[in-house]
Amino acid sequence: MHIQEWLESVPAIAVYLLVAGVIGLESLGIPLPGEIVLVSATLLAASQDHINPYVLGACAVAGAIVGDSLGYLIGRKGGKPLLDWLGRKFPKHFGPHHVATAEKAFTKWGMWAVFIGRFIALLRIFAGPLAGVLKMPYWKFLIANVLGGIAWAGGTVALIYTVGKVAEEWIGKFSYIGLAVAVLFGIGSFVVMRIKAKKAAEAAEQEPAESASVAAAD
Structure with missing residues:
Protein backbone atom coordinates (compact mmCIF):
# COMPACT_ATOMS: atom_id res chain seq x y z
CA MET A 1 0.00 0.00 0.00
CA HIS A 2 1.28 3.45 -0.91
CA ILE A 3 2.08 5.72 2.07
CA GLN A 4 -0.52 8.26 0.92
CA GLU A 5 -3.20 5.57 0.78
CA TRP A 6 -2.20 4.34 4.22
CA LEU A 7 -2.46 7.83 5.72
CA GLU A 8 -5.89 8.28 4.16
CA SER A 9 -6.99 5.02 5.76
CA VAL A 10 -6.21 6.21 9.29
CA PRO A 11 -9.61 6.91 10.95
CA ALA A 12 -9.96 10.53 12.01
CA ILE A 13 -11.55 9.48 15.30
CA ALA A 14 -8.42 7.49 16.17
CA VAL A 15 -6.27 10.60 15.69
CA TYR A 16 -8.63 12.74 17.79
CA LEU A 17 -8.72 10.21 20.62
CA LEU A 18 -4.94 9.71 20.56
CA VAL A 19 -4.29 13.45 20.81
CA ALA A 20 -6.86 13.99 23.58
CA GLY A 21 -5.64 10.94 25.49
CA VAL A 22 -1.90 11.65 25.39
CA ILE A 23 -2.31 15.35 26.20
CA GLY A 24 -4.78 14.52 28.97
CA LEU A 25 -2.43 11.99 30.58
CA GLU A 26 0.51 14.39 30.30
CA SER A 27 -1.53 17.14 31.94
CA LEU A 28 -2.55 14.65 34.63
CA GLY A 29 1.11 14.38 35.62
CA ILE A 30 2.37 11.47 33.52
CA PRO A 31 5.46 12.44 31.46
CA LEU A 32 4.33 11.75 27.89
CA PRO A 33 5.29 13.56 24.63
CA GLY A 34 2.04 15.52 24.30
CA GLU A 35 3.61 18.32 22.27
CA ILE A 36 5.17 15.93 19.76
CA VAL A 37 1.91 14.03 19.32
CA LEU A 38 -0.03 17.27 18.80
CA VAL A 39 2.43 18.62 16.23
CA SER A 40 2.51 15.29 14.35
CA ALA A 41 -1.28 15.02 14.28
CA THR A 42 -1.61 18.60 13.05
CA LEU A 43 0.84 17.98 10.21
CA LEU A 44 -1.21 14.91 9.32
CA ALA A 45 -4.38 17.04 9.29
CA ALA A 46 -2.66 19.50 6.95
CA SER A 47 -2.08 16.72 4.41
CA GLN A 48 -5.25 14.65 4.94
CA ASP A 49 -8.62 16.30 4.30
CA HIS A 50 -10.58 13.78 6.40
CA ILE A 51 -8.95 15.09 9.60
CA ASN A 52 -10.61 18.34 10.64
CA PRO A 53 -8.12 20.78 12.27
CA TYR A 54 -10.89 22.46 14.29
CA VAL A 55 -12.02 19.15 15.77
CA LEU A 56 -8.38 18.22 16.37
CA GLY A 57 -7.77 21.51 18.18
CA ILE A 65 -8.27 21.07 30.46
CA VAL A 66 -9.69 17.76 31.70
CA GLY A 67 -6.25 16.27 32.38
CA ASP A 68 -5.10 19.32 34.33
CA SER A 69 -8.33 19.36 36.35
CA LEU A 70 -7.98 15.69 37.27
CA GLY A 71 -4.35 16.31 38.19
CA TYR A 72 -5.46 19.19 40.43
CA LEU A 73 -8.00 16.98 42.22
CA ILE A 74 -5.46 14.19 42.70
CA GLY A 75 -2.89 16.67 44.04
CA ARG A 76 -5.49 18.20 46.35
CA LYS A 77 -6.33 14.79 47.80
CA GLY A 78 -2.88 13.18 47.66
CA GLY A 79 -0.73 16.11 48.73
CA LYS A 80 3.00 15.76 49.32
CA PRO A 81 2.99 11.94 49.40
CA LEU A 82 1.89 12.09 45.76
CA LEU A 83 4.94 14.14 44.76
CA ASP A 84 7.21 11.81 46.73
CA TRP A 85 5.74 8.81 44.90
CA LEU A 86 6.09 10.51 41.53
CA GLY A 87 9.68 11.38 42.42
CA ARG A 88 10.45 7.69 42.96
CA LYS A 89 8.64 6.59 39.80
CA PHE A 90 9.87 9.36 37.49
CA PRO A 91 13.08 10.79 39.02
CA LYS A 92 14.03 12.54 35.77
CA HIS A 93 10.82 14.56 35.83
CA PHE A 94 9.76 14.75 39.49
CA GLY A 95 13.06 14.87 41.39
CA PRO A 96 13.48 17.21 44.41
CA HIS A 97 15.13 19.83 42.19
CA ILE A 116 2.56 29.87 31.23
CA GLY A 117 3.21 26.30 32.33
CA ARG A 118 1.36 25.10 29.24
CA PHE A 119 4.31 26.29 27.14
CA ILE A 120 7.06 24.83 29.39
CA ALA A 121 7.51 21.06 29.49
CA MET A 136 -4.67 26.99 44.91
CA PRO A 137 -8.37 28.03 44.82
CA TYR A 138 -10.00 25.92 42.14
CA TRP A 139 -11.75 28.83 40.42
CA LYS A 140 -8.39 30.54 39.90
CA PHE A 141 -6.84 27.32 38.67
CA LEU A 142 -9.75 26.64 36.31
CA ILE A 143 -9.56 30.08 34.67
CA ALA A 144 -5.80 29.77 34.08
CA ASN A 145 -6.23 26.14 33.01
CA VAL A 146 -8.89 26.89 30.39
CA LEU A 147 -7.12 29.95 28.98
CA GLY A 148 -3.75 28.17 28.94
CA GLY A 149 -5.19 25.08 27.27
CA ILE A 150 -6.84 27.14 24.54
CA ALA A 151 -3.73 29.28 23.96
CA TRP A 152 -1.28 26.36 23.88
CA ALA A 153 -3.28 23.66 22.10
CA GLY A 154 -5.23 26.01 19.82
CA GLY A 155 -2.17 28.11 19.03
CA THR A 156 -0.03 25.07 18.27
CA VAL A 157 -2.62 23.59 15.92
CA ALA A 158 -3.14 26.94 14.14
CA LEU A 159 0.61 27.53 13.68
CA ILE A 160 1.60 24.02 12.60
CA TYR A 161 -1.47 23.56 10.38
CA THR A 162 -0.71 26.83 8.57
CA VAL A 163 2.92 25.80 8.07
CA GLY A 164 1.79 22.40 6.80
CA LYS A 165 -0.64 23.87 4.27
CA VAL A 166 1.95 26.36 3.03
CA ALA A 167 4.40 23.48 2.64
CA GLU A 168 1.90 21.55 0.50
CA GLU A 169 1.33 24.54 -1.79
CA TRP A 170 5.05 25.24 -2.14
CA ILE A 171 5.82 21.58 -2.82
CA GLY A 172 3.39 21.69 -5.74
CA LYS A 173 4.84 24.91 -7.15
CA PHE A 174 8.53 24.71 -6.38
CA SER A 175 9.11 21.05 -5.57
CA TYR A 176 12.12 20.53 -3.30
CA ILE A 177 12.91 24.24 -2.94
CA GLY A 178 9.47 24.92 -1.53
CA LEU A 179 9.72 21.91 0.74
CA ALA A 180 13.10 23.03 2.09
CA VAL A 181 11.89 26.56 2.81
CA ALA A 182 8.71 25.31 4.49
CA VAL A 183 10.62 22.83 6.64
CA LEU A 184 13.17 25.47 7.67
CA PHE A 185 10.37 27.87 8.56
CA GLY A 186 8.63 25.24 10.65
CA ILE A 187 11.86 24.24 12.41
CA GLY A 188 12.74 27.89 13.03
CA SER A 189 9.35 28.59 14.61
CA PHE A 190 9.65 25.51 16.81
CA VAL A 191 13.21 26.36 17.89
CA VAL A 192 12.24 29.92 18.84
CA MET A 193 9.39 28.61 21.00
CA ARG A 194 11.67 26.09 22.70
CA ILE A 195 14.40 28.68 23.38
CA LYS A 196 11.91 31.03 25.02
CA ALA A 197 10.54 28.21 27.16
CA LYS A 198 14.07 27.10 28.15
CA LYS A 199 15.07 30.63 29.16
CA ALA A 200 11.96 30.95 31.32
CA ALA A 201 12.71 27.62 33.02
CA GLU A 202 16.37 28.55 33.60
CA ALA A 203 15.37 31.88 35.11
CA ALA A 204 13.06 30.08 37.52
CA GLU A 205 15.84 27.63 38.47
CA GLN A 206 18.43 30.36 39.10
CA GLU A 207 16.31 32.32 41.55
CA PRO A 208 16.47 29.76 44.41
CA ALA A 209 20.28 29.60 44.06
CA GLU A 210 20.57 33.40 44.10
CA SER A 211 18.34 33.63 47.16
CA ALA A 212 20.47 31.03 48.96
CA SER A 213 23.66 32.97 48.10
CA VAL A 214 22.21 36.19 49.51
CA ALA A 215 21.08 34.42 52.69
CA ALA A 216 24.55 32.89 53.16
CA ALA A 217 26.20 36.28 52.68
CA ASP A 218 23.96 37.80 55.37
Missing part, protein backbone atom coordinates in the same frame (compact mmCIF):
# COMPACT_ATOMS: atom_id res chain seq x y z
CA ALA A 58 -10.93 21.08 20.25
CA CYS A 59 -9.87 17.57 21.28
CA ALA A 60 -6.42 18.83 22.26
CA VAL A 61 -7.90 21.67 24.31
CA ALA A 62 -10.38 19.32 25.99
CA GLY A 63 -7.64 16.83 26.85
CA ALA A 64 -5.48 19.58 28.32
CA HIS A 98 12.23 19.80 39.72
CA VAL A 99 9.66 20.05 42.51
CA ALA A 100 11.52 22.96 44.14
CA THR A 101 11.72 24.81 40.83
CA ALA A 102 8.02 24.29 40.10
CA GLU A 103 7.00 25.35 43.63
CA LYS A 104 9.10 28.50 43.27
CA ALA A 105 7.32 29.33 40.02
CA PHE A 106 3.89 28.77 41.57
CA THR A 107 4.72 30.85 44.63
CA LYS A 108 5.93 33.75 42.50
CA TRP A 109 3.46 33.67 39.59
CA GLY A 110 0.31 32.02 40.98
CA MET A 111 -2.30 31.71 38.21
CA TRP A 112 0.28 32.75 35.63
CA ALA A 113 2.29 29.64 36.48
CA VAL A 114 -0.63 27.47 35.36
CA PHE A 115 -1.12 29.51 32.18
CA LEU A 122 8.37 20.89 33.21
CA LEU A 123 5.43 23.01 34.37
CA ARG A 124 3.02 21.41 31.88
CA ILE A 125 3.43 18.10 33.73
CA PHE A 126 3.44 19.70 37.19
CA ALA A 127 0.71 22.35 36.80
CA GLY A 128 -2.36 20.34 37.79
CA PRO A 129 -1.02 18.16 40.63
CA LEU A 130 1.14 20.90 42.14
CA ALA A 131 -1.66 23.48 42.07
CA GLY A 132 -3.75 20.98 44.03
CA VAL A 133 -0.97 20.20 46.49
CA LEU A 134 -0.45 23.93 47.14
CA LYS A 135 -4.23 24.39 47.65
Whole structure:
Protein backbone atom coordinates (compact mmCIF):
# COMPACT_ATOMS: atom_id res chain seq x y z
CA MET A 1 0.00 0.00 0.00
CA HIS A 2 1.28 3.45 -0.91
CA ILE A 3 2.08 5.72 2.07
CA GLN A 4 -0.52 8.26 0.92
CA GLU A 5 -3.20 5.57 0.78
CA TRP A 6 -2.20 4.34 4.22
CA LEU A 7 -2.46 7.83 5.72
CA GLU A 8 -5.89 8.28 4.16
CA SER A 9 -6.99 5.02 5.76
CA VAL A 10 -6.21 6.21 9.29
CA PRO A 11 -9.61 6.91 10.95
CA ALA A 12 -9.96 10.53 12.01
CA ILE A 13 -11.55 9.48 15.30
CA ALA A 14 -8.42 7.49 16.17
CA VAL A 15 -6.27 10.60 15.69
CA TYR A 16 -8.63 12.74 17.79
CA LEU A 17 -8.72 10.21 20.62
CA LEU A 18 -4.94 9.71 20.56
CA VAL A 19 -4.29 13.45 20.81
CA ALA A 20 -6.86 13.99 23.58
CA GLY A 21 -5.64 10.94 25.49
CA VAL A 22 -1.90 11.65 25.39
CA ILE A 23 -2.31 15.35 26.20
CA GLY A 24 -4.78 14.52 28.97
CA LEU A 25 -2.43 11.99 30.58
CA GLU A 26 0.51 14.39 30.30
CA SER A 27 -1.53 17.14 31.94
CA LEU A 28 -2.55 14.65 34.63
CA GLY A 29 1.11 14.38 35.62
CA ILE A 30 2.37 11.47 33.52
CA PRO A 31 5.46 12.44 31.46
CA LEU A 32 4.33 11.75 27.89
CA PRO A 33 5.29 13.56 24.63
CA GLY A 34 2.04 15.52 24.30
CA GLU A 35 3.61 18.32 22.27
CA ILE A 36 5.17 15.93 19.76
CA VAL A 37 1.91 14.03 19.32
CA LEU A 38 -0.03 17.27 18.80
CA VAL A 39 2.43 18.62 16.23
CA SER A 40 2.51 15.29 14.35
CA ALA A 41 -1.28 15.02 14.28
CA THR A 42 -1.61 18.60 13.05
CA LEU A 43 0.84 17.98 10.21
CA LEU A 44 -1.21 14.91 9.32
CA ALA A 45 -4.38 17.04 9.29
CA ALA A 46 -2.66 19.50 6.95
CA SER A 47 -2.08 16.72 4.41
CA GLN A 48 -5.25 14.65 4.94
CA ASP A 49 -8.62 16.30 4.30
CA HIS A 50 -10.58 13.78 6.40
CA ILE A 51 -8.95 15.09 9.60
CA ASN A 52 -10.61 18.34 10.64
CA PRO A 53 -8.12 20.78 12.27
CA TYR A 54 -10.89 22.46 14.29
CA VAL A 55 -12.02 19.15 15.77
CA LEU A 56 -8.38 18.22 16.37
CA GLY A 57 -7.77 21.51 18.18
CA ALA A 58 -10.93 21.08 20.25
CA CYS A 59 -9.87 17.57 21.28
CA ALA A 60 -6.42 18.83 22.26
CA VAL A 61 -7.90 21.67 24.31
CA ALA A 62 -10.38 19.32 25.99
CA GLY A 63 -7.64 16.83 26.85
CA ALA A 64 -5.48 19.58 28.32
CA ILE A 65 -8.27 21.07 30.46
CA VAL A 66 -9.69 17.76 31.70
CA GLY A 67 -6.25 16.27 32.38
CA ASP A 68 -5.10 19.32 34.33
CA SER A 69 -8.33 19.36 36.35
CA LEU A 70 -7.98 15.69 37.27
CA GLY A 71 -4.35 16.31 38.19
CA TYR A 72 -5.46 19.19 40.43
CA LEU A 73 -8.00 16.98 42.22
CA ILE A 74 -5.46 14.19 42.70
CA GLY A 75 -2.89 16.67 44.04
CA ARG A 76 -5.49 18.20 46.35
CA LYS A 77 -6.33 14.79 47.80
CA GLY A 78 -2.88 13.18 47.66
CA GLY A 79 -0.73 16.11 48.73
CA LYS A 80 3.00 15.76 49.32
CA PRO A 81 2.99 11.94 49.40
CA LEU A 82 1.89 12.09 45.76
CA LEU A 83 4.94 14.14 44.76
CA ASP A 84 7.21 11.81 46.73
CA TRP A 85 5.74 8.81 44.90
CA LEU A 86 6.09 10.51 41.53
CA GLY A 87 9.68 11.38 42.42
CA ARG A 88 10.45 7.69 42.96
CA LYS A 89 8.64 6.59 39.80
CA PHE A 90 9.87 9.36 37.49
CA PRO A 91 13.08 10.79 39.02
CA LYS A 92 14.03 12.54 35.77
CA HIS A 93 10.82 14.56 35.83
CA PHE A 94 9.76 14.75 39.49
CA GLY A 95 13.06 14.87 41.39
CA PRO A 96 13.48 17.21 44.41
CA HIS A 97 15.13 19.83 42.19
CA HIS A 98 12.23 19.80 39.72
CA VAL A 99 9.66 20.05 42.51
CA ALA A 100 11.52 22.96 44.14
CA THR A 101 11.72 24.81 40.83
CA ALA A 102 8.02 24.29 40.10
CA GLU A 103 7.00 25.35 43.63
CA LYS A 104 9.10 28.50 43.27
CA ALA A 105 7.32 29.33 40.02
CA PHE A 106 3.89 28.77 41.57
CA THR A 107 4.72 30.85 44.63
CA LYS A 108 5.93 33.75 42.50
CA TRP A 109 3.46 33.67 39.59
CA GLY A 110 0.31 32.02 40.98
CA MET A 111 -2.30 31.71 38.21
CA TRP A 112 0.28 32.75 35.63
CA ALA A 113 2.29 29.64 36.48
CA VAL A 114 -0.63 27.47 35.36
CA PHE A 115 -1.12 29.51 32.18
CA ILE A 116 2.56 29.87 31.23
CA GLY A 117 3.21 26.30 32.33
CA ARG A 118 1.36 25.10 29.24
CA PHE A 119 4.31 26.29 27.14
CA ILE A 120 7.06 24.83 29.39
CA ALA A 121 7.51 21.06 29.49
CA LEU A 122 8.37 20.89 33.21
CA LEU A 123 5.43 23.01 34.37
CA ARG A 124 3.02 21.41 31.88
CA ILE A 125 3.43 18.10 33.73
CA PHE A 126 3.44 19.70 37.19
CA ALA A 127 0.71 22.35 36.80
CA GLY A 128 -2.36 20.34 37.79
CA PRO A 129 -1.02 18.16 40.63
CA LEU A 130 1.14 20.90 42.14
CA ALA A 131 -1.66 23.48 42.07
CA GLY A 132 -3.75 20.98 44.03
CA VAL A 133 -0.97 20.20 46.49
CA LEU A 134 -0.45 23.93 47.14
CA LYS A 135 -4.23 24.39 47.65
CA MET A 136 -4.67 26.99 44.91
CA PRO A 137 -8.37 28.03 44.82
CA TYR A 138 -10.00 25.92 42.14
CA TRP A 139 -11.75 28.83 40.42
CA LYS A 140 -8.39 30.54 39.90
CA PHE A 141 -6.84 27.32 38.67
CA LEU A 142 -9.75 26.64 36.31
CA ILE A 143 -9.56 30.08 34.67
CA ALA A 144 -5.80 29.77 34.08
CA ASN A 145 -6.23 26.14 33.01
CA VAL A 146 -8.89 26.89 30.39
CA LEU A 147 -7.12 29.95 28.98
CA GLY A 148 -3.75 28.17 28.94
CA GLY A 149 -5.19 25.08 27.27
CA ILE A 150 -6.84 27.14 24.54
CA ALA A 151 -3.73 29.28 23.96
CA TRP A 152 -1.28 26.36 23.88
CA ALA A 153 -3.28 23.66 22.10
CA GLY A 154 -5.23 26.01 19.82
CA GLY A 155 -2.17 28.11 19.03
CA THR A 156 -0.03 25.07 18.27
CA VAL A 157 -2.62 23.59 15.92
CA ALA A 158 -3.14 26.94 14.14
CA LEU A 159 0.61 27.53 13.68
CA ILE A 160 1.60 24.02 12.60
CA TYR A 161 -1.47 23.56 10.38
CA THR A 162 -0.71 26.83 8.57
CA VAL A 163 2.92 25.80 8.07
CA GLY A 164 1.79 22.40 6.80
CA LYS A 165 -0.64 23.87 4.27
CA VAL A 166 1.95 26.36 3.03
CA ALA A 167 4.40 23.48 2.64
CA GLU A 168 1.90 21.55 0.50
CA GLU A 169 1.33 24.54 -1.79
CA TRP A 170 5.05 25.24 -2.14
CA ILE A 171 5.82 21.58 -2.82
CA GLY A 172 3.39 21.69 -5.74
CA LYS A 173 4.84 24.91 -7.15
CA PHE A 174 8.53 24.71 -6.38
CA SER A 175 9.11 21.05 -5.57
CA TYR A 176 12.12 20.53 -3.30
CA ILE A 177 12.91 24.24 -2.94
CA GLY A 178 9.47 24.92 -1.53
CA LEU A 179 9.72 21.91 0.74
CA ALA A 180 13.10 23.03 2.09
CA VAL A 181 11.89 26.56 2.81
CA ALA A 182 8.71 25.31 4.49
CA VAL A 183 10.62 22.83 6.64
CA LEU A 184 13.17 25.47 7.67
CA PHE A 185 10.37 27.87 8.56
CA GLY A 186 8.63 25.24 10.65
CA ILE A 187 11.86 24.24 12.41
CA GLY A 188 12.74 27.89 13.03
CA SER A 189 9.35 28.59 14.61
CA PHE A 190 9.65 25.51 16.81
CA VAL A 191 13.21 26.36 17.89
CA VAL A 192 12.24 29.92 18.84
CA MET A 193 9.39 28.61 21.00
CA ARG A 194 11.67 26.09 22.70
CA ILE A 195 14.40 28.68 23.38
CA LYS A 196 11.91 31.03 25.02
CA ALA A 197 10.54 28.21 27.16
CA LYS A 198 14.07 27.10 28.15
CA LYS A 199 15.07 30.63 29.16
CA ALA A 200 11.96 30.95 31.32
CA ALA A 201 12.71 27.62 33.02
CA GLU A 202 16.37 28.55 33.60
CA ALA A 203 15.37 31.88 35.11
CA ALA A 204 13.06 30.08 37.52
CA GLU A 205 15.84 27.63 38.47
CA GLN A 206 18.43 30.36 39.10
CA GLU A 207 16.31 32.32 41.55
CA PRO A 208 16.47 29.76 44.41
CA ALA A 209 20.28 29.60 44.06
CA GLU A 210 20.57 33.40 44.10
CA SER A 211 18.34 33.63 47.16
CA ALA A 212 20.47 31.03 48.96
CA SER A 213 23.66 32.97 48.10
CA VAL A 214 22.21 36.19 49.51
CA ALA A 215 21.08 34.42 52.69
CA ALA A 216 24.55 32.89 53.16
CA ALA A 217 26.20 36.28 52.68
CA ASP A 218 23.96 37.80 55.37
